[in-house]
Amino acid sequence: MSELNLKQASRKPEGLAAGHRLCAGCGHSIVVRMILKATRGPTIATSATGCLEVATSIMPYSSWNIPWIHNAFENAAATASGIESAWQAQRKRGKGPLAKYETLDVIAFAGDGGTYDIGLQALSGALERGHDFTYVLLDNEAYMNTGIQRSGGTPFAAATTTSPAGSVIPGKKEWKKPIDDIVIAHGIPYVATLNPAWPMDVMRKSRTAFEVEGPAFLHAFIGCPRGWRYPMEKTISLSRLATQTCLFPLYECTLEEGRPVYKLSGPSAAIARRPASKKPVEEYLVSQGRFRHLFRPEKRDDLIDSIQAWVDQKWEILLEKAGV
Amino acid sequence: MSEKQTLMGMNGDESVAYATKQVNPDVVAAYPITPQTIIVEKLSEYVADGEVDYEYVAVESEHSALSNCVGASAAGARAFTATAANGLALMWEITFIASGLRLPIVMAIVNRSLGGPINIHNDHSDSMGARDSGWIQIHCENSQEVYDASITAWRMAEHPDVLLPIMVCLDGFTLSHTMENVLTLPDKVVSDFVGEREFITVKGHMGETELRLNPDVPLTFGPVDLQDYYFEHKLHQIDAMKQALKVIPEVDAEYAKISGRSYDLLHPYRMEDAEVAVLGLGSTMGTVKYTVDQLRDEGVKAGLVKMRVFRPFPSSDLVDALKDIPAVGVLDKSLSLGAPGGPLFEETMATLYHLPKKPLIANYIHGLGGRDTGPQLIRGVFESLLEIKDKGEIGDPMNYVGARP
Numbered sequence: 001m002s003e004l005n006l007k008q009a010s011r012k013p014e015g016l017a018a019g020h021r022l023c024a025g026c027g028h029s030i031v032v033r034m035i036l037k038a039t040r041g042p043t044i045a046t047s048a049t050g051c052l053e054v055a056t057s058i059m060p061y062s063s064w065n066i067p068w069i070h071n072a073f074e075n076a077a078a079t080a081s082g083i084e085s086a087w088q089a090q091r092k093r094g095k096g097p098l099a100k101y102e103t104l105d106v107i108a109f110a111g112d113g114g115t116y117d118i119g120l121q122a123l124s125g126a127l128e129r130g131h132d133f134t135y136v137l138l139d140n141e142a143y144m145n146t147g148i149q150r151s152g153g154t155p156f157a158a159a160t161t162t163s164p165a166g167s168v169i170p171g172k173k174e175w176k177k178p179i180d181d182i183v184i185a186h187g188i189p190y191v192a193t194l195n196p197a198w199p200m201d202v203m204r205k206s207r208t209a210f211e212v213e214g215p216a217f218l219h220a221f222i223g224c225p226r227g228w229r230y231p232m233e234k235t236i237s238l239s240r241l242a243t244q245t246c247l248f249p250l251y252e253c254t255l256e257e258g259r260p261v262y263k264l265s266g267p268s269a270a271i272a273r274r275p276a277s278k279k280p281v282e283e284y285l286v287s288q289g290r291f292r293h294l295f296r297p298e299k300r301d302d303l304i305d306s307i308q309a310w311v312d313q314k315w316e317i318l319l320e321k322a323g324v
Numbered sequence: 325m326s327e328k329q330t331l332m333g334m335n336g337d338e339s340v341a342y343a344t345k346q347v348n349p350d351v352v353a354a355y356p357i358t359p360q361t362i363i364v365e366k367l368s369e370y371v372a373d374g375e376v377d378y379e380y381v382a383v384e385s386e387h388s389a390l391s392n393c394v395g396a397s398a399a400g401a402r403a404f405t406a407t408a409a410n411g412l413a414l415m416w417e418i419t420f421i422a423s424g425l426r427l428p429i430v431m432a433i434v435n436r437s438l439g440g441p442i443n444i445h446n447d448h449s450d451s452m453g454a455r456d457s458g459w460i461q462i463h464c465e466n467s468q469e470v471y472d473a474s475i476t477a478w479r480m481a482e483h484p485d486v487l488l489p490i491m492v493c494l495d496g497f498t499l500s501h502t503m504e505n506v507l508t509l510p511d512k513v514v515s516d517f518v519g520e521r522e523f524i525t526v527k528g529h530m531g532e533t534e535l536r537l538n539p540d541v542p543l544t545f546g547p548v549d550l551q552d553y554y555f556e557h558k559l560h561q562i563d564a565m566k567q568a569l570k571v572i573p574e575v576d577a578e579y580a581k582i583s584g585r586s587y588d589l590l591h592p593y594r595m596e597d598a599e600v601a602v603l604g605l606g607s608t609m610g611t612v613k614y615t616v617d618q619l620r621d622e623g624v625k626a627g628l629v630k631m632r633v634f635r636p637f638p639s640s641d642l643v644d645a646l647k648d649i650p651a652v653g654v655l656d657k658s659l660s661l662g663a664p665g666g667p668l669f670e671e672t673m674a675t676l677y678h679l680p681k682k683p684l685i686a687n688y689i690h691g692l693g694g695r696d697t698g699p700q701l702i703r704g705v706f707e708s709l710l711e712i713k714d715k716g717e718i719g720d721p722m723n724y725v726g727a728r729p
Contacts, residue, residue: 080395081353
């Protein structure tokens with residue numbers, strides 16, 4: 001990876017300017033700004049329909065200091081593949097407006113709805129075709145833009161407006177779709193998970209994603225104070241807790257001789273070395289209103305235990321994959 | 325003076341592919357669907373044989389085909405795709421986005437009836453369903469027209485006063501799979517004619533730039549456009565359609581100089597003293613011409629108005645062509661279920677309504693699901709029109725020709 005440090009990053013102009021209308025405490029702008037600090041040079045981005053898109057591009061204003069396009073909801077990967085194809089064709093021919101760029105960082109930003117659900121087909125197609133682009137999943141675990149509806153990325157038991165915590169059914173009945181495994185199964189050169197609580201890790205992984213030849217997939221943990229019902233100043237601490245409980249482990253997966261090679265990143269590697277430092281999921285769950293029904297009116301230890309068991313098992317599987 | 329040309333035996337799909345090869349756009353993104361498949365097969369073969377250097381993107385759906393074209397075209401590339409029927413229906417969402425973002429994408433539509441029930445044969449239910457999407461639509465009568473339109477479309481779409489995507493429509497199987505003689509221009513003549521894509525200059529939030537995703541001077545494409553701006557942006561598209569009515573004949577005239585083949589928005593045929601006339605689109609117009617010739621030999625004053633450009637709708641030319649004709653029959657190869665008539669009929673009626681003296685106009689729905697419309701059926705349409713002319717009234721304007729009762 002080419003050199004990237006905090007000093008350089010701080011001097012680099014913002015790719016996403018202030019003044020956008022994302023909620024205070026929203027994880028989107030935090031992560032997107034970090035990612036854009038890691039671009040190598042010429043960059044074009046596209047966003048799927050969603051919070052990030054609507055809050056950053058309200059005509060006649062734009063927060064995007066890079067060329068940016070919104071096409072539709074389910075096609076961020078297809079749009080990005082078109083941008084990349086345009087660049088490849090023009091570079092090969094040595095003519096056309098993009099011909100002069102030696103590198104072009106093509107980024108597709110999409111939320112969990114646009115990735116786990118409606119955009120999965122376009123994503124799979126673009127990964128299979130091997131376009132040289134970086135897909136960023138900004139995972140706030142529900143359709144927040146339309147008012148907190150459940151997606152394939154919503155965790156088990158979370159209350160959303162379409163998986164409400166009722167008197168009979170306690171929130172979402174299904175487990176979170178294993179999107180990273182699905183993506184990794186495509187055999188792409190780079191997959192990594194990002195957490196804004198570790199900014200240098202986010203930037204380093206982003207730079208790696210831009211540098212690899214072929215598709216790269218970044219799965220970012222995006223706290224949503226409004227949808228998850230927690231105070232806006234807690235976004236970073238809650239994000240940190242997600243990794244400390246192993247609910248959202250940080251790792252990279254590269255492809256070596258056709259095999260996926262998993263490597264745990266700093267905070268998750270530390271837990272692997274000192275398993276006692278792994279925090280219980282209850283600590284994470286209790287701090288969010290979307291899980292309030294697990295604690296009130298009566299504590300649902302059965303559900304909390306099953307979530308803990310699920311997290312433990314996923315973590316064990318990841319440790320096996322990482323050879324720990 | 326026209327250039328030296330080569331006579332080739334090609335079907336309609338091959339004519340699209342050959343013209344597109346000569347244009348050599350930057351990006352071709354497509355998904356196979358009958359009866360468009362020959363186009364994508366040919367365009368892939370050219371790549372496999374090293375005859376072209378465009379990027380061929382074998383996408384996983386039509387939705388992604390057009391989405392890919394939107395990304396490519398916004399990034400400054402020439403982008404091409406082709407589809408039919410349900411493929412176009414799957415693209416529907418993105419057709420509006422492509423035109424709303426003013427992206428001059430060229431798309432061949434190999435017209436096929438839209439399921440269900442599923443049917444692979446020709447009618448116009450697919451492209452008619454996209455008639456409000458903001459795309460220019462050129463309907464071709466034969467493979468020569470397909471070849472020519474597949475070249476001129478780029479200049480029309482990319483014209484700075486237009487900047488709209490174009491559908492080049494050809495009838496499935498009737499044209500797509502039927503071998504015809506096609507005169508083709510030399511590669512160099514085609515590439516000189518289409519030239520390089522030009523861009524208009526705009527003032528963006530970070531300075532003046534060409535209208536494209538420019539890493540040096542960034543623009544924002546496809547922003548959230550609410551009550552305060554959306555309406556005006558739609559007015560811009562309306563204006564672009566009006567401009568296209570001027571630009572299309574200009575490009576056609578320029579093309580006539582190199583090809584010797586002249587095209588117009590509308591093609592009247594033996595209309596000088598016609599008393600009964602048919603208006604329609606596509607390959608059936610060849611059959612109508614044949615029938616008109618026969619009827620003329622028999623002393624019937626029959627005529628034809630072939631509409632080549634359906635979007636933008638050539639209202640003023642249509643008024644000129646039809647205003648003095650006593651009885652007009654509009655051939656529609658699609659339905660608007662629950663509407664007063666077929667799409668071409670309704671728009672013709674709306675166009676002529678304000679004339680102080682107007683023709684009697686009846687609608688003849690034909691050819692749905694690929695049902696053959698032969699000369700006998702067309703003769704029947706003219707006989708019906710003669711009766712309307714003599715009676716001076718229409719009765720029920722809706723006729724379903726070639727359908728069992």
